[in-house]
Amino acid sequence: MTPTNSPAPQSAENPPADPQALLVWYDRHRRSLPWRAPAGSRADPYRVWLSEIMLQQTTVQAVKPYYERFLARFPDVESLAEAPQDAVMQAWAGLGYYSRARNLHACAKVVADDHGGRFPADEDALRALPGIGTYTAAAVAAIAFDIPAAAVDGNVERVVSRLIALEELLPGAKPRIRTVTQAMVPQERAGDFAQAMMDLGATICTPKRPACALCPWMADCTARREGLQESFPRKAKKAPREVRHGAAFVAERADGAVLLRTRPSSGLLGGMAEVPGSDWRADYPLSQAILDAPCEARWRRLPGIVRHVFTHFPLELTIFHARLDRHAQAPDGMRFSAAEELAEEALPSVMRKVLVHALPGWDAPAVAKAAKRGAAAEKGAGKKK
Numbered sequence: 316m317t318p319t320n321s322p323a324p325q326s327a328e329n330p331p332a333d334p335q336a337l338l339v340w341y342d343r344h345r346r347s348l349p350w351r352a353p354a355g356s357r358a359d360p361y362r363v364w365l366s367e368i369m370l371q372q373t374t375v376q377a378v379k380p381y382y383e384r385f386l387a388r389f390p391d392v393e394s395l396a397e398a399p400q401d402a403v404m405q406a407w408a409g410l411g412y413y414s415r416a417r418n419l420h421a422c423a424k425v426v427a428d429d430h431g432g433r434f435p436a437d438e439d440a441l442r443a444l445p446g447i448g449t450y451t452a453a454a455v456a457a458i459a460f461d462i463p464a465a466a467v468d469g470n471v472e473r474v475v476s477r478l479i480a481l482e483e484l485l486p487g488a489k490p491r492i493r494t495v496t497q498a499m500v501p502q503e504r505a506g507d508f509a510q511a512m513m514d515l516g517a518t519i520c521t522p523k524r525p526a527c528a529l530c531p532w533m534a535d536c537t538a539r540r541e542g543l544q545e546s547f548p549r550k551a552k553k554a555p556r557e558v559r560h561g562a563a564f565v566a567e568r569a570d571g572a573v574l575l576r577t578r579p580s581s582g583l584l585g586g587m588a589e590v591p592g593s594d595w596r597a598d599y600p601l602s603q604a605i606l607d608a609p610c611e612a613r614w615r616r617l618p619g620i621v622r623h624v625f626t627h628f629p630l631e632l633t634i635f636h637a638r639l640d641r642h643a644q645a646p647d648g649m650r651f652s653a654a655e656e657l658a659e660e661a662l663p664s665v666m667r668k669v670l671v672h673a674l675p676g677w678d679a680p681a682v683a684k685a686a687k688r689g690a691a692a693e694k695g696a697g698k699k700k
């Protein structure tokens with residue numbers, strides 16, 4: 316590509332940069348990732364799909380250990396389809412965005428039951444599967460089947476918006492970015508091109524201080540020529556996130572068992588285990604807590620609060636603790652989890668924090684590790700892959 320002072324309008328006939336230059340760069344600098352096939356060979360669709368679902372809103376570093384453990388436990392789509400939902404949620408616990416795990420399980424069942432255990436080699440058919448959206452369908456189609464599909468995630472949005480110095484704001488600019496990306500997807504090596512775009516965004520065209528001198532598209536990049544790389548992509552301002560408050564109740568039976576319940580299967584943390592608690596809302600008067608307690612007991616408010624940041628809001632929980640008689644029965648819809656089994660429950664990071672706060676020394680190393688891992692995964696929202 317020859318640099319010009321005024322970039323030509325982009326169309327399918329006029330890609331802004333040469334895909335072959337990117338592929339040459341990729342052949343030398345591709346990242347080694349556990350879900351990637353060796354150079355020159357076709358990737359397993361199950362592994363591509365699993366990694367792409369895990370990588371949604373989550374960093375590569377956070378995903379790697381989960382991916383390895385998940386694959387060891389569910390090595391193929393049939394074993395995942397046959398697993399109980401609890402086992403899937405437990406394997407996912409700490410990775411965040413739990414609707415992904417429910418959809419993952421549902422998708423595996425559809426692939427096993429309706430597609431003979433094989434992912435369809437068709438972008439539209441992939442998009443019709445549970446939990447597979449436009450980006451994931453394109454990524455699996457390209458990487459697993461070499462279909463020339465445009466897989467546009469946050470990394471690609473950044474690279475393309477810089478290449479053409481796109482003034483239009485995200486998310487409104489998405490269709491334009493898709494059209495421009497599609498114009499660059501080669502008919503051959505479409506899977507490598509998709510992965511090369513991911514690698515370029517993750518390692519060279521980073522959100523801050525992109526390494527333009529190492530970029531195979533440096534000569535083609537309008538933002539680089541104008542010295543405005545970091546100002547792209549342009550984004551619409553987000554509304555400030557309001558803190559929510561609530562109470563959580565840790566009821567500890569004399570034998571160490573802890574009262575738990577399962578959250579509704581849809582919605583935030585759907586299907587995950589939790590200690591009973593109140594709704595989470597902008598204003599939570601603590602006088603309300605006695606009404607929200609799951610059972611009658613000598614509830615003691617613990618000092619301090621537990622903070623957790625979800626994608627759409629920060630949460631602050633006040634923790635109450637009570638000791639119950641060893642013969643105490645669980646209220647309807649709840650259960651006691653034995654002390655030695657608690658760490659194996661499908662507890663999201665926020666609930667692990669609550670238990671660590673309320674039960675000093677409870678499985679401290681394992682829980683701290685899981686909470687840290689989970690927090691890293693959950694905080695990876697929107698970060699580069």
Ligand code: SF4
Pocket residue numbers: 474477478519520521525526527530531532533534536537538539544
């Ligand atoms: S030249 Fe710089 S800003 Fe442009 S695509 Fe390459 S790394 Fe990104």
